[in-house]
Amino acid sequence: MKKLAFLILIVPLIFCTPLKAHELKKSFEEGLAAYQKQNFKKALSAFQAVIEKDPYNYVALYNLGLTQYQLKQEGIALANWRRAIGISPLFIPARKALEHVLKTKEVFPPLSNSLWEMLHLSFFIYFPLDFFWGGLLVALLLSLWMLIKFLGKKKKHLKDNLPPPSFPVSVTISLCVTVVFLLAFGFKIWDLAHPRGTITAKQVALHSAPDKQSSTLIEVSLGQEVFVEKQSGPWRQVLVSSGISGWIPSSSVTLTYGFQLW
Incomplete structure (x- = not known):
């Protein structure tokens, strides 16, 4: 039933995709065909090929997320749906998919209780x-x-x-x-200018320094949204909802909203 619900969301997009280049369109259609045949690994490769050449294609990101979800890659699926929403805030299918999956996850508090965060969640996130x-x-x-x-x-x-x-x-x-x-x-x-990211690993230790030998502050969970503050080699400094700032491997977090100034 869960697969069917996602399939219903993907089919109408065949006719509304913004892809124009023949090569990208071909890869996109191959991905759709493979997804409908439940050949998710082939669909994954096809949608990734589209994103590599057109990273701001929110429809392809949405479908890539659906495919990754079927392959049990929930963290990166959530990240790609958030990326799609960041590019096209009113893209309803990505919002529905994100809400559907987050209902089964731990409820994460807002990144902060500030007035600015309230404005972000209630207004700015909905408009590009x-x-x-x-x-x-x-x-x-x-x-x-x-x-x-x-x-x-x-x-x-x-x-x-x-x-x-x-x-x-x-x-x-x-x-x-x-x-x-x-x-x-x-x-x-x-x-x-205050980019956000999504934790894509199940449990990640938040370190006090960009070093595995440094002390662990807390653990962050799959799907959790964080502020991305700095980059240092293979490490990223993030700020979590509790106000604690620490370092995690860059491979454990995907940038989903905003842009990096560093």
Whole structure:
């Protein structure tokens, strides 16, 4: 029944995939065909081939996650669904798959109880950066057009010795919307600059230093989301929901949201 539920999610995507290049489309369709025949290893290779050449293809990431889940690779499946959501926040199939699997897992608390984390979970995670950038551009151009139009009207009134027109409410509203989008765009950049990752191993020791011989602080679990802070060779420093920061092998965590500045 579980396999059937995931299969229902995958079939409609044959017609809505954004793949254009013939080679990528061929690999994608091979992956779908293999998945439907339950040849999951072949499907895995096909979807991985797509991601290697098109790493931001959220549909392929979603299907790759389904395949990995069937192969009992739950950690990396969760990571790839989160990656798909990070690229296309309103992509419902990936959200449904993630929620379905997390229901059977340990309930992890939010990464922090801050106001910013609440804004991230309730607002910023649902909109890509392009949304804020596009909204800012449209609002700015509209404000400039309306402002130029008002200044032209004011100049004409002065030339005709007429009382100057009052400042339009529409221009004020447009400027306010522009400021809101500017702030939201800045906050989204700040949010993305604090990357998050998913633990892909069953149990991982969080070390006090990037060294296996260092002391163990706590253990983190498969599927748990963490902040990714630094990279040092084969180690990554992460921050967990309890506020503890430590080091784990890079192979145990997959970056799923945001970008690395280091």
